[in-house]
Amino acid sequence: MTAPTHQEAHGGALGSRLNWLRAAVLGANDGIVSTAGIVVGVAGATESRSALLTAGLAGLLAGSMSMAAGEYVSVSTQRDSEVAALALEKRELREQPEAELQELTTLLEERGLSREVAREAAEQLTARDALRAHARVELGIDPDDLTNPWHAAWASFLAFTVGALLPLLAIVLPPAAWRLPVTVVSVLAALVLTGWTSSRLGSAGPERAVLRNVVGGALAMGVTYAAGSLLGAVGV
Numbered sequence: 001m002t003a004p005t006h007q008e009a010h011g012g013a014l015g016s017r018l019n020w021l022r023a024a025v026l027g028a029n030d031g032i033v034s035t036a037g038i039v040v041g042v043a044g045a046t047e048s049r050s051a052l053l054t055a056g057l058a059g060l061l062a063g064s065m066s067m068a069a070g071e072y073v074s075v076s077t078q079r080d081s082e083v084a085a086l087a088l089e090k091r092e093l094r095e096q097p098e099a100e101l102q103e104l105t106t107l108l109e110e111r112g113l114s115r116e117v118a119r120e121a122a123e124q125l126t127a128r129d130a131l132r133a134h135a136r137v138e139l140g141i142d143p144d145d146l147t148n149p150w151h152a153a154w155a156s157f158l159a160f161t162v163g164a165l166l167p168l169l170a171i172v173l174p175p176a177a178w179r180l181p182v183t184v185v186s187v188l189a190a191l192v193l194t195g196w197t198s199s200r201l202g203s204a205g206p207e208r209a210v211l212r213n214v215v216g217g218a219l220a221m222g223v224t225y226a227a228g229s230l231l232g233a234v235g236v
């Protein structure tokens with residue numbers, strides 16, 4: 001799962017909201033596939049509902065916490081580098097204000113302003129809040145709204161958990177004979193939905209994304225079911 005970043009210079013609030021949404025859908029997708037693999041594997045070995053519930057819940061918690069921890073680490077690193085870049089920018093503004101004004105003028109020119117207008121805009125932005133102007137135009141970050149590692153960690157935790165609940169409930173709620181069909185059908189249907197949604201939020205065409213997603217999930221369930229059945233048959 002990838003963290004939403006500030007890579008887009010023009011997308012602004014809408015762009016980063018779509019990034020978040022896409023990350024949430026991909027997180028839910030991870031939760032669906034990995035938990036489905038676990039519970040279908042265990043179902044290959046045993047009919048015990050408590051074994052299925054225990055394995056599924058352990059998978060849900062382990063997966064969501066590992067996603068949250070990974071996200072926390074990666075976003076913290078990103079935030080550290082943003083803070084360091086801002087500190088450097090602050091020093092440059094203090095030590096070489098004229099060069100920084102020139103730099104801002106050039107950046108604005110590259111955005112399509114004429115030389116005179118760019119110079120005028122750079123002077124006004126510098127007079128109002130030089131650091132903020134450089135942060136936004138040069139670094140593409142908002143100094144008052146740095147990415148929050150805790151938010152990112154929570155979002156990953158929740159997204160994975162929501163996805164993981166589907167196969168978990170699908171395997172423990174129905175009567176024994178219906179467990180596998182209900183789980184397989186609902187998981188594949190959910191993967192159609194997440195594959196389609198994430199491709200719509202990105203730029204890829206939906207058909208191939210849906211197909212890859214469904215085949216990936218079906219493979220995960222097929223492999224773990226085969227492994228579970230094998231273990232169940234030899235009586236491990």
Ligand SMILES: [Zn+2]
Pocket residue numbers: 089092100103134138
């Ligand atoms: Zn600068």
